[in-house]
Amino acid sequence: MGLDPGKEEQNAALQKMRKRVIETIGRNMDLYGISLSTGHLYGLLYFADKPMTLDEMGSEMKMSKTSMSTGVRTLLDLKMVNKVWEKGSRKDLYEVEYDWYQTFTDFFDIKWRKSVETNILILRKSMEEINKLEKEYAEDPEMVDLLHKDKAKLRDAYAYYQWLDRLIDTFENGDIYKLVPKELPDEI
Structure with missing residues (x-):
């Protein structure tokens, strides 16, 4: 016994809308470095x-359990x-984190914190090397001038990464929402 024609039409319209949103989510996940199929899985x-x-999930998306597992692991x-x-239930079950603010905050923190820490480490190491080279080439004005210019560039980069580190802190501790409050839309 199938759905009556009116219900079938409503269900088809609902599925069409969902498919459009899922497709858009999948494409937008590229901004986060997430594959289209994993974005579709999230949708x-x-x-x-x-x-x-x-x-x-595999049955719904017509994908292998291995692909689903890889996508879910990325999302986890x-x-x-x-x-x-x-x-x-003896099987693992999965659901999305519906709080998109928290999802973005977690993603931003996970991805950017690692990058910032790596860059700060490299800049510190490079500054130490420049300091050693300054002593080694103290009698070479041309080299000292180049090293001073590089030192200034490293200081600028270091200041930026310290700022970015503080920005990440605002996401992590929730202060970002004092600057840019979460608001419900009037209408869409």
């Missing part, structure tokens, strides 16, 4: 009425998806 979970297993690492427990 699928976003509209799911309940947590899903890898098998259910970025805190965009949560593993949930359901009484009576």
